[in-house]
Amino acid sequence: MGTLGGIVDAGSPEGRGAAPGDAVGAPRASAEPVDTAEPVDIDARPALVTPMAPAGTETETFGEFYAGHFTELVRLAALLSGSADTAPDLVQDCFVRLHGHWSSVREPLPYVRRSVVHACASHHRRVARARRQPAPEVQVSVLGADEMEDALATLPARQRAAVVLRYYGDLPDADIATTLRCRPGTVRSLIHRALADLRRTIEP
Secondary structure: OOOHHHOOOOOOOOOOOOOOOOOOOOOOOOOOOOOOOOOOOHHHHHHHHOOOOOHHHOOOOHHHHHHHHHHHHHHHHHHHHOOOOOHHHHHHHHHHHHHHOOOOOOOHHHHHHHHHHHHHHHHHHHHHHHHOOOOOOOOOOOOOOOHHHHHHHOOOHHHHHHHHHHHOOOOOHHHHHHHHOOOHHHHHHHHHHHHHHHHHHHOO
């Protein structure tokens, strides 16, 4: 995806059955019926009982996962939190929590993405509490050069997360719903209301 600026507009057969010590191909001495069932390849048995490794560790290590996804998640956190300075710290904390559960997490990317969304929401709550403290003067927020990011910062946390995950993360409704822990229909409603609010902010 590009920028967010377009959001608003948008073994061998012979040896089988031979008794120990018999010559290969020699007739069996026993008169017992011969078992005609398909023989089992003994060498393949260990693979049938090998414990399955957690999905999060099958193809990559934690370090590889971290290196492959840290930057994109920092960009996501910057848009959600409105702070490029705070975003790396928020994402780093999420990776620390993921590391503690790495062996048991089957889908690490949705896990850490959801963690980032929650961390950014918590960041906004802390900022809101700080702003309620007495201050010498009230500063009016004015749209700057990158007015889309400023406008996103005015949205409620869930609306902002839904819009960013859709138009920046390019995720389908089902994945956004998993991240926000809601239904796909709720995702569509959040995005609809968010776009309406963005239009009023950008085009008064």
